[in-house]
Amino acid sequence: MGLDIRIPLGLMFLVTGGLMALYGLFTRGSAIYEKSLDMNINLIWGGLMLIFGLVMYILGRRPRRLVASRAQGTDRSPGGDGTH
């Protein structure tokens, strides 16, 4: 299909991670982080998600390598054609 899954996947993690990290930045030192053992989990995890999203997005935008995806290997002629 024409749309590489890594593009929406990357974008979603970029946006969500970015939002969380930003929120983490604004709530630095807040009491809400007592729950997460005093770690600013929004900043930390948001940042990691952002990086993951970026990597995915970049991978998805690279030009596709010419169809090595149609595999060599184990194709053989089918026993039926799937219709009546």
Add this chain to the structure above:
Amino acid sequence: MQLTFIDWLIMLVYFVFVLGIGFALKRYMRTSNDFFLAGRSIPAWICGLAFISANLGAQEVIGMGASGAKYGIATSHFYWIGAIPAMVFVGIFMMPFYYGSKARSVPEFLRLRFDEKTRGLNAILFAIMTVFSSGISMYAMALLIQNLHMLDSLFLAAGIPLSWIFHVSIAISAVIVLAYIFLGGLTSAIYNEVLQFFLIVAGFLPLVWIGLKNVGGWNGIKHTLGPAYTHSWRGMEHASTNPLGVEWFSLVMGLGFVLSFGYWCTDFLVIQRAMAADSEESARKVPLIAAIPKMFFPFLVILPGLIAISVPAVQDHLSGATSSVSRAAPSSSDTHAAIAQTAENKGDVRAVAAEGRGLIPVKVNAITGKPVVDQDGKPVLNYDLAIPNMLLRYFPTGILGLGLTALLASFMSGMAGNVTAFNTVWTYDIYQSYIRKHESDAHYLWMGRVATVGGILLSIGAAYTVTNFNNIMDALQMVFAFVNAPLFATFLAGMFWKRATGHAAFSGLLAGVLAGLGHIGLTLPVGEGVSVKGGWLGVVHRYPSEMAQNFWTAIWAFLVCLIVTLVVSMLTKPREERELVGLVYSLTPKPEEHNLPWWKRPVTLAALVLAMAVALNIIFA
């Protein structure tokens, strides 16, 4: 539950992407092949993640967390015994037939191998089961939203009665899933399943990380809970010496072989994702690729359950709602005061200050407010709250939105998987086979979209049926046992024995299903009365647990089907061998692998997967 704008924002972002993918893919849906089979063009790794994600409904996430809290690490058997071997088998041995035959569905394969009536029986049974599965996902999601009070603040602010939350949740989930499947078909479902997979990992990995830190790691858990909960193979010689209530034989044969192979090898929900692969080699690798994350999911979904019961009970919890959590143990008067205050604030009638276990509260009867007790008068624990309470315990606002979105995503991937399987089986195996046989491809594409709407409507109906008959969820578990198990026997006979005939397959399948039903009717687990759980034909045998009864139902149904298939085959005429090329193992040329380097061959991946599974079993034995 206090959700803030950042939590809502994260959820909104997710739904925007889910719908956006549907819209983006709409232009590629030109033929019925595009719509139902994603054009058979999806790379192996994407299909692999979709394969596992379609299987990972929220019942599994919540259910495995609950089982982890109830049974301990023995729950991992459902993965390392109850999934991995079957996934390896279907990838290596069965995908060549499924993919190579060009069958567009599992029932269609049965038509190619056996005959029309076998296809019909399978198609109808499957269509009913899959619609009910979808409905149950819908129901469970709406119930969770309601019980966790996720939407309460929104509804109160908008002046909408809280009693509408359940119905609105069902409606919204239905509309979203309907939209993205209607637009983008199987491709949309697969893409969203990949999204959901990563989201689930993103939501639960930090939970496990923080939780483990809090309870002292795996060693801390072993110290707090003792050996029964932290060693999966201890006490497996006998049903009474382990938390699961089964012995190793029925575990390996019932779960490990019949039930798990019955599901992974024949359930179109997952097989459909492998059929969408871009080549036969890819298709063989799909279940193997899927097996790798599957193997590590216990650490993501079962471990939170164990952590939940290892957490020192710092205070009591209202079931479903929560007061603010602090790590310092308050004095008991503070606790009661805090609960009473919070209860008043939330408009709950009463608080529960009963004994729970760690984060697991006692089940409370919603009407009377009294704790639910079992036959010995002991309070019953509400294990289903393990994962939700873990999220509430460790996640501040922000990441809490992520965790809840991950939960909602897993419900929706379960629903979508069932709906895509349903619309395909309906269109090809029921509509095209029996109703309108010679229409254009555009007509069937249109029918597929209609079937999507129909499937969603039927799912909603099933969801409300579950509301009125709360035993349906138990019933469906049992139905899977006596429908999938004999189906697996039929497939084994069909794929590996050229002598198996259509009459035999049909009668074997029917006999197996009836035998399974009969087995349930004649047996009961210890401590249960005659009910949907069995015994309605008279109680001939008592099993030590519900799980044991389930395993033996599957074994029994499988054996009866196999034997009947064998016997009737010998009495009926088989098809010509040349008609069965590509459909039976002995008549099909082996897949050519010698022009692939050894490390690219599916068999190598399979060996690696099995080795890892064995290693995990040994480590946690």
